[in-house]
Amino acid sequence: MSVNKEIKKITTHTLLKMKEAGEKISMITAYDFSFAKIFDEAGIDIILVGDSASNVMAGHETTLPITLDQMIYHASSVVRGSKRSLIIVDLPFGSYQGNSKEALNSTIRIMKETGAHAIKLEGGEEVLESVKRIISAGVPVMGHLGLTPQSIYKFGTYTVRAREEEEAEKLKRDAELLQEAGCFGIVLEKIPAALAREVTGRLTIPTIGIGAGNSCDGQVLVMHDMLGINTEFKPRFLRTYLNLHQQVTDAIHHYIEDVKSGDFPNESEQY
């Protein structure tokens, strides 16, 4: 396993250097103190406090319901658990689409109330003014193109984006605009691998893929998916590293058995 322990603290500058050196960037979501601490100590480069918290933590069908206050709660817990990783927080739906002032105000709340290092927002040209305003206030911004779950009702489905030329051309243009506006990186979600390769090759800032092939400068997965906590979500791009659902179920069965049989607690487990 290659974790660069020389790097004491990952910054947006570190990520640029990693791209230049051809070193891949590892990123995972987290929403609470305890998992953030495990991921940080394991050497993950970036922890994303994703608005996927709306799905995996709160049980909503989409990312739309989660609020800025709820994101701040999750993000501040993650920040308390981390020392080395760069912490990026998603601006939730409804907290930035109104105008760039709203976007900046939401960002300021996240930065002041959580201690996170950067924000991420979805979209290209449509959010450019907000991106510029946030960056001019000194806050690093990560873009997010391709499948953008906050627009699910516009797309209608979670299928692969930008297969058609028109959408692919818009994505390439958006990626360049985000880079010119000063973004330090861009998430590319569920797009053809060849398109992600082309975008990654054109940009000087890193791309982080999820369902976008292995030419991206880094990869991100939702922790509940890659740890096998979710069992129903099985997209082609997902690799599961653990079957935590089964392991937790087995542990709980064992505990119930021990309680029911009177085996727990035993002599050494009492005062």
Ligand code: KIV
């Ligand atoms: O909210 C999230 O988890 C994300 C990742 C899928 C990139 O945006």
